Amino acid sequence: MxxxxxxxxxxxxxxxxxxxxxxxxxxxxxxxxxxxxxxxxxSREALLVELGTRSLDRWEQRLDEAEEQALEAGEDPGRLRAVLEELVLAYVDDSDAFAFALTDHVILANAALVERTQVLADREAALVAAAQEAGVLRRDLPLRWFGHVTYGLLVAAREAVRIGDIAPRDAGRLVLSSLLAGVGAP
Amino acid sequence: MxxxxxxxxxxxxxxxxxxxxxxxxxxxxxxxxxxxxxxxxxSREALLVELGTRSLDRWEQRLDEAEEQALEAGEDPGRLRAVLEELVLAYVDDSDAFAFALTDHVILANAALVERTQVLADREAALVAAAQEAGVLRRDLPLRWFGHVTYGLLVAAREAVRIGDIAPRDAGRLVLSSLLAGVGAP
Structure with a gap:
C-alpha cells in the first residue's frame, strides 16, 4: 500500500x-x-504545493547548517567563502531532486510558499551581507541579488543537464565557478 | 474585431x-x-506554442544582428566583447516581453520548438567560440554553457523584478555584470 x-x-x-x-x-x-x-x-495544486513545501523545508535545513557554520567562521573571509561555496553546492544537489519545482508556475504563485520564500531569502541575504562585509562577495550588488543569481544558475544547470549539454557531475563546479567569477575572461 | x-x-x-x-x-x-x-x-497548447515560436523569432533576429556585427569585428577583442554585451542586453529587453515563455513547461517540451532552440543555441555557441578565441570569454567553460548561464540570469532577473527586489531599469546592468564578472569579490 x-x-x-x-x-x-x-x-x-x-x-x-x-x-x-x-x-x-x-x-x-x-x-x-x-x-x-x-x-x-x-487536487493537482494540493500535490504541487506539498512538493513546494518540501523543497522549502530542504532550503531551510541548508540555511540552518550554513548559519551555524557562519557563526563559527566569524569574520574570517576564507571560512565565510567556504560556507557559501558549500551552501551553493548543496543547492545544486538538492535542485536535482526538486528540479521541476524551481520553475513551476503553480508553486511560484502560491501565497503561503511565496511568503515563506521571502523569509528564507532574507536569512540568505544576511549571510550575503556578512560575506560582503568580509570582502568575499562584491559590495556593489544588491543583497538579495546573490540569491536570484544562484537560483538562475540552478535553473540553467538543470536545463543544461536535461538536454545533455553538461554532465550531471560537472553541474556543481560550473555553477559555483560561474556564480563567483563569471564567464568573462579575467 | x-x-x-x-x-x-x-x-x-x-x-x-x-x-x-x-x-x-x-x-x-x-x-x-x-x-x-x-x-x-x-487549444491552450496551440496558443503557447505560437507564443514560443514568436520568442524564438526574436532570438533569431538578435542572433542575425550579432553575427553581422561579429563579422565586422573580426578578431578584435574589444569589438567582440561589445557585440556580446549588446546581445545580452537585447535579450534582457526581450525577456521582459516574453517573460513567462522562458520557463513555460509546455513550450519547453514542444518538439519543434526544442529542435529550433538547438539550432539557435549552436549559432550562439559559434559566437562564444570566437569570443573565447579572442580572449573575451573564459576558455575553460563548455561552449554551450554561456547560453545556459545567460538564460538562467534572464530567469533570475525576471523573478527579481517580478517580486520587487530590483528595479526593471537595473536588470540589464546586473545581468551583464554578473554574467561576465560573477558576484564574488575580485
Whole structure:
C-alpha cells in the first residue's frame, strides 16, 4: 500500500521528467487508482504545493547548517567563502531532486510558499551581507541579488543537464565557478 | 474585431502576469468570447506554442544582428566583447516581453520548438567560440554553457523584478555584470 511519502516521491520523479503530467499519470506512476490518489491530494495544486513545501523545508535545513557554520567562521573571509561555496553546492544537489519545482508556475504563485520564500531569502541575504562585509562577495550588488543569481544558475544547470549539454557531475563546479567569477575572461 | 496579433499580444501580457491563466481568462482579457478565441487557437497548447515560436523569432533576429556585427569585428577583442554585451542586453529587453515563455513547461517540451532552440543555441555557441578565441570569454567553460548561464540570469532577473527586489531599469546592468564578472569579490 503506497503511503503519502511514496506518492510524493513518485510524483516528484514523474514531474521532473514531465512537468505537465496529469493526476491520472501520477496515479499510474505510483501504481494506485486515481480515487486513491485523490484521497491523499484532492487536487493537482494540493500535490504541487506539498512538493513546494518540501523543497522549502530542504532550503531551510541548508540555511540552518550554513548559519551555524557562519557563526563559527566569524569574520574570517576564507571560512565565510567556504560556507557559501558549500551552501551553493548543496543547492545544486538538492535542485536535482526538486528540479521541476524551481520553475513551476503553480508553486511560484502560491501565497503561503511565496511568503515563506521571502523569509528564507532574507536569512540568505544576511549571510550575503556578512560575506560582503568580509570582502568575499562584491559590495556593489544588491543583497538579495546573490540569491536570484544562484537560483538562475540552478535553473540553467538543470536545463543544461536535461538536454545533455553538461554532465550531471560537472553541474556543481560550473555553477559555483560561474556564480563567483563569471564567464568573462579575467 | 480582434485579429490574431491582438489576441497574441493580450495573451502574452496576461500569461506574464499569471502563467497559469486559462483559455477562458485569455478570452476575457482579449475581450472576445471563448468560441472566438478557439477559432484562432484550438487549444491552450496551440496558443503557447505560437507564443514560443514568436520568442524564438526574436532570438533569431538578435542572433542575425550579432553575427553581422561579429563579422565586422573580426578578431578584435574589444569589438567582440561589445557585440556580446549588446546581445545580452537585447535579450534582457526581450525577456521582459516574453517573460513567462522562458520557463513555460509546455513550450519547453514542444518538439519543434526544442529542435529550433538547438539550432539557435549552436549559432550562439559559434559566437562564444570566437569570443573565447579572442580572449573575451573564459576558455575553460563548455561552449554551450554561456547560453545556459545567460538564460538562467534572464530567469533570475525576471523573478527579481517580478517580486520587487530590483528595479526593471537595473536588470540589464546586473545581468551583464554578473554574467561576465560573477558576484564574488575580485
Amino acid at each position: 503506497a503511503d503519502r511519502d511514496d506518492v510524493l516521491g513518485a510524483a516528484q520523479r514523474l514531474l521532473n521528467a514531465d512537468p505537465t503530467a496529469s493526476m491520472a499519470a501520477v496515479a499510474e506512476a505510483v501504481g494506485i487508482s486515481r480515487a486513491t490518489l485523490h484521497r491523499h491530494f484532492d | 480582434a485579429d490574431r496579433d491582438d489576441v497574441l499580444g493580450a495573451a502574452q501580457r496576461l500569461l506574464n502576469a499569471d502563467p497559469t491563466a486559462s483559455m477562458a481568462a485569455v478570452a476575457e482579457a482579449v475581450g472576445i468570447s471563448r468560441a472566438t478565441l478557439h477559432r484562432h487557437f484550438d
